Amino acid sequence: MKVRVGRRGLAILGIVLGAWGSLQSVAFAETEVFEFDKAHTSPSFKVRHFFTPVNGHFKDFTGTVQWDAADPTKSTVEITIQTASIDTGNDKRDEHLRSADFFDAANNPTITFKSTKIDKTEMKDHYRVSGDLTMRGVTKPVVIDLEVLGFADLGKMGKRGGFHATTKINRQDWNVSWSRKLDNGSVVLADDVEIDFPIEVGKKASS
DSSP states (O other): OOOOOOHHHHHHHHHHHHHHHHHHHHHHHTEEEEEEOGGGOOOEEEEEETTEEEEEEESOEEEEEEEESSOGGGOEEEEEEEGGGEEOSOHHHHHHHHSTTTTOTTTOOEEEEEEEEEEEOSSTTEEEEEEEEEETTEEEEEEEEEEEEEEEEOGGGOEEEEEEEEEEEEGGGGTOOOOOBOTTSOBSBOSEEEEEEEEEEEEOOOO
């Protein structure tokens, strides 16, 4: 059986399809892809050595944020850090950190993070980012506190955005376990590592 559609029906169908296409375009446009600006981003950490904290960071890394401005909980983030780029301001210590005692950079050249879920919090512009952190061949879930600092179109610099990410992990969970006990029962190196990650992103160029 053939169904005939008159001109009026075709016109209505065209309007419906056009509206659907427009809605799809708007929905797609809400998600923008940004890349980390390495000059203004620093994956940093702090860990207690003896009685005082030691700070360090990684110099070589990449990151991508797919940002949904209409609903940030639908956004995603991926980060890849080159393990050997660790820098604590001391060459001898950095060499030890690259060794099998710590990050084993020769066999585990990257540290990666991939988000799996983003939740709102009670504070405006603050979110909890759940994801998988892979380090030294071990993948464990972590939760990151993320503050969205804002976005702006900066003319020739393009659209840019800023975030501040923080969390705390136990290095033992990733088999980064080297330490020594002191005579008083304390340890040379604490297990808890504080991560402080200021991030600036720029709009990814069209390919």
